[in-house]
Amino acid sequence: MAISARMWLYRDLADHPWAKYFGWISLPVTLCMFSAGFVKLVGPKAVGSGIPEMKTLLRGVYVEDFLTFRVLVAKVVGLTSTLGSGMPLGKEGPLMHISCCCAHLLGKLASFQAIYQNESRKLEMLAAATAVGVGCTFGAPIGGVLLSIELTTAYYGVRNYWRGFCAAVWGATFYRLLLVWIEGVESVSAVFKASFFVDNPFAAQELFAFSILGIICGFGAAFYMRMRIKFGRMVKTSKLVINIKKANFFVYPGFISLVVSSISFPLGIGQFMTSHLGYAVQVKQMFGNFSWTASNLTVAQHDVVKNWQTPWTGVYLHLVCLIAFNFVCNILAATMPIPNGSFIPNFRIGAAAGRILGELMHTWYPTGLSYHGRVTQVIPGGYAIVGAASFSGAVTQTMCVCIIVLEMTNQISHVIPILIATLISNSIAQMCSSSLYDSAIKAKKLPYLPDLLPRNSAIYSVYVEDFMVTDLKYIYHGMPFEKLKNMLKENKNIKSFPLVNNPVRLILLGSISRLQLIELIERQVGKQRRLQELNEEEARECKKPRSSQFLIDNGSTYVESSDDESEDKDFCVTSELFLQFTYNPAYESPSEGARSKSKSVKLMDMSKVRNYNTTGLGSSDSTDYKRELGISPPQY
Structure with a gap:
């Protein structure tokens, strides 16, 4: 046209x-x-x-x-x-x-x-x-x-x-x-x-x-x-x-x-x-x-x-x-x-x-x-x-x-x-x-294969090992994910990696592209995989039977373990947390107990009471102990 x-x-x-x-x-x-x-x-x-x-x-x-x-x-x-x-x-x-x-x-x-x-x-x-x-x-x-x-x-x-x-x-x-x-x-x-x-x-x-x-x-x-x-x-x-x-x-x-x-x-x-x-x-x-x-x-x-x-x-x-x-x-x-x-x-x-x-x-x-x-x-x-x-x-x-x-x-x-x-x-x-x-x-100075030289040329005395790259990056069977991740980070310009059977014999099996390796790492040890493992672990923990049963005394503001045999373990729980139940003054009497919906629970560190040897919640020392921990007794 x-x-x-x-x-x-x-x-x-x-x-x-x-x-x-x-x-x-x-x-x-x-x-x-x-x-x-x-x-x-x-x-x-x-x-x-x-x-x-x-x-x-x-x-x-x-x-x-x-x-x-x-x-x-x-x-x-x-x-x-x-x-x-x-x-x-x-x-x-x-x-x-x-x-x-x-x-x-x-x-x-x-x-x-x-x-x-x-x-x-x-x-x-x-x-x-x-x-x-x-x-x-x-x-x-x-x-x-x-x-x-x-x-x-x-x-x-x-x-x-x-x-x-x-x-x-x-x-x-x-x-x-x-x-x-x-x-x-x-x-x-x-x-x-x-x-x-x-x-x-x-x-x-x-x-x-x-x-x-x-x-x-x-x-x-x-x-x-x-x-x-x-x-x-x-x-x-x-x-x-x-x-x-x-x-x-x-x-x-x-x-x-x-x-x-x-x-x-x-x-x-x-x-x-x-x-x-x-x-x-x-x-x-x-x-x-x-x-x-x-x-x-x-x-x-x-x-x-x-x-x-x-x-x-x-x-x-x-x-x-x-x-x-x-x-x-x-x-x-x-x-x-x-x-x-x-x-x-x-x-x-x-x-x-x-x-x-x-x-x-x-x-x-x-x-x-x-x-x-x-x-x-x-x-x-x-x-x-x-x-x-x-x-x-x-x-x-x-x-x-x-x-x-x-x-x-x-x-x-x-x-x-x-x-x-x-x-x-x-x-x-x-x-x-x-x-x-x-x-x-x-x-254009592009890489190319030159023509073969005559047999009497001195170039034939040069071996491949004289100029080849010996520090070759490769992957092998059983390679840890940590090494694989480090190799990908250190060699960002390599698009494909050779796959060998093991680091000793180095028998070439094929090649794997960089993109496929990244997808493999993400699929095996990536964020989604870690979240999945965490959810599965939490699900298994919830299904485990508890080793002890906690009993709550409505007349007391503290939790006691039913299977403790000594008085020193009255304030010890599995997670080393102290349970304090704060009384809600909206109720007329404390007899509603800790099971009431109006009660809230605080988890407190038991490190402050490890050396405390209580003789009972009703003793005179309990008031000083509560004041030291910042616990106010309920007011009726």
């Missing part, structure tokens, strides 16, 4: 060139600045592709605030603005990030909490989510699963394979159905559908040309990666760029989007790179099954070729300019603080390079290649498909791009050339530079 609005501003808003220029650049600049500001305000971790962080996360390293709801909102809104701006950026990485955010947040729901709390299951769920993201990007579930494996993990659990396939198939199915329901596509079809209706799509001699294309794409991808790494490092360390970002955050993304939009302006340099067409239309036309340099073109074919020609230039210059634009402007645009990917721009670079070689082959062999009396026509669109797979596979250093291209184009006729060219380009790129996402991991 945003791209259609941009074309409407360019074509129909005004006829003056400067008005067209303003209409062409206004929407991209506005959307890029909005995307940068929204991401900075809502979720700064949504900047970039997201694949480097996912690789780190799936290798067991916790990346803080990377899968939160705020990051999800920032990624969705920012990616929508980025794609609508028309910048030469992709979407495969952000869609993988969005898919993982959704899986992470779904795991927090009540019905999925068991999965979310289990660290191993959580990583398995995220691995399946990456496959969904790639499958929805290209409508390629098989290639999506393979790409998620190659991009995000160094070691992959085979048990996750069918889970990734199941999720990716459903995601790709709904993605294609949405194209039918929303965009009005006639039926469920490939993203860049190509049609090569021939029995022999390529001759055996062309395999040599496809190999040359793989070599060109391999060195081109290595050069692209070196330039991207150097420019990214320069942007991070340049004092000018740093000062500009500090002065006003929106200046840098606004300037980059303005430069890219100005280069692609159709009345300027953009006319030599077919910028008036959308990126998807460019790729579909490059995958065409006819030669643009042929003389016997139909009306429809001639309309296509007109997009790649001007009165002064031909198709070759347009294709070269398209390669240069995507090469340079993708490196520039990737430094903006917005959600972005790089797979689709590299895909277009490879398609244009392959189309150039295909057109040259058709020019050199206009009647086709002959082998044993059989003539095979040269199809330039096949070279474009091979080049797209070769260059994008070399940049990402993955082989699953071959499967993705086959699913995206709905063509399996060129599977052998695609595999050969991708193998060659991938080998060259790995020897010359690191992959796109590994270089991003190094630039």
Whole structure:
């Protein structure tokens, strides 16, 4: 919709060139600045592709605030603005990030909490989510699963394979159905559908040309990666760029989007790179099954070729300019603080390079290649498909791009050339530079697994015990709750603890999350548990039979024990409390006794009377004793 609005501003808003220029650049600049500001305000971790962080996360390293709801909102809104701006950026990485955010947040729901709390299951769920993201990007579930494996993990659990396939198939199915329901596509079809209706799509001699294309794409991808790494490092360390970002955050993304939009302006340099067409239309036309340099073109074919020609230039210059634009402007645009990917721009670079070689082959062999009396026509669109797979596979250093291209184009006729060219380009790129996402991991200083060194390296003389952590925190069977509580207090940053059989043998049995241990302590020795024990203890005390029976004399104000045998125990009770019954003068006579409701009971400490040897309540000393304790005798 945003791209259609941009074309409407360019074509129909005004006829003056400067008005067209303003209409062409206004929407991209506005959307890029909005995307940068929204991401900075809502979720700064949504900047970039997201694949480097996912690789780190799936290798067991916790990346803080990377899968939160705020990051999800920032990624969705920012990616929508980025794609609508028309910048030469992709979407495969952000869609993988969005898919993982959704899986992470779904795991927090009540019905999925068991999965979310289990660290191993959580990583398995995220691995399946990456496959969904790639499958929805290209409508390629098989290639999506393979790409998620190659991009995000160094070691992959085979048990996750069918889970990734199941999720990716459903995601790709709904993605294609949405194209039918929303965009009005006639039926469920490939993203860049190509049609090569021939029995022999390529001759055996062309395999040599496809190999040359793989070599060109391999060195081109290595050069692209070196330039991207150097420019990214320069942007991070340049004092000018740093000062500009500090002065006003929106200046840098606004300037980059303005430069890219100005280069692609159709009345300027953009006319030599077919910028008036959308990126998807460019790729579909490059995958065409006819030669643009042929003389016997139909009306429809001639309309296509007109997009790649001007009165002064031909198709070759347009294709070269398209390669240069995507090469340079993708490196520039990737430094903006917005959600972005790089797979689709590299895909277009490879398609244009392959189309150039295909057109040259058709020019050199206009009647086709002959082998044993059989003539095979040269199809330039096949070279474009091979080049797209070769260059994008070399940049990402993955082989699953071959499967993705086959699913995206709905063509399996060129599977052998695609595999050969991708193998060659991938080998060259790995020897010359690191992959796109590994270089991003190094630039962001994220933890990663380095490549294995040669056997003669001195690093092989270093043992694991030389640098491993020996003071490991663990729990074991029979561990006291006091030790467990202290360990949780002292190690608040540990999210999961290993469980061993005993502190001596240390045989690993599994792991328990911090949250589960806290719940266990609260359930066993927490406040509610202590209150429950106290209530049960009081209930048991109430049910116990009393050891002595108290008799109350109505004529006396003191309690005597019936089973005392000596006079010294007259004032002793089990709880060492002295009972004083205060007389209420409202009654006429004291004969109502202590059983009357008007009498109140005071509990007094017997320590003051331990040494008192009474001879009876009626003796003359009792008055002095009562006065000493502060007891007033009743007045009648």
